[in-house]
Amino acid sequence: MDFARLEKNIIDVIKEEQAKLGYRKEKIRLYYPLSSLNHFFQLDVDETGMQEKLSRFSEYEEGKLGSVEVTSKGERFCFHIPEEGAEYVHNNMKENEFIKDLIGLISHHGCKMEDIFELFRQHSAQITIEEMHSDEFDYMICFENDPEDTYRYCFKDEGCHIIYHRFLPEDYEEFGFGK
Secondary structure, three states: OOOHHHHHHHHHHHHHHHHHHOOOOOOEEEEEEHHHHHHHHOOOOOHHHHHHHHOOHHHHHOOOOOOOEEEEEOOEEEEEEOHHHHHHHHHHOOOOHHHHHHHHHHOOOOOOHHHHHHHHHHHOOOEEEEEOOOOOOOEEEEEOOOOOOOOEEEEEEOOOOEEEEEEOHHHHHHOOOOO
């Protein structure tokens, strides 16, 4: 089984956490719904089937994220990443400059959606901006044809600050945001 897409996402999440909170050599727990894991592997299996697929993940990650333990309760999976995983990402992975810039921008009061649009444009001439008709989010922005960043970034202006969440393209569609 090819774990590369899941591994990349886990590393992206750890880099995002380190950009927000700073680096600490610490254990990390990341939670994924079964549907997202099925998207990573282009499968349609139940909890038991996914546990079977993930049984070799720790062995795959041994030289990188360490001895990752995967547990589940129902359709919710927890990836227990040891301290070595956080350290590996910090020491060996290139910092995500876009995430660092985005977090820096939205952490300041007075940030406006136009500022976020401009930040995306500074990082790529090929972006998509869609106004969302949802109570949860106002805009979706993504980079077009960027194999390193395929996420759908969704933003909500809450008046005093802007929040964001990034989704896998398949999760974004499944949640019905793309309609």
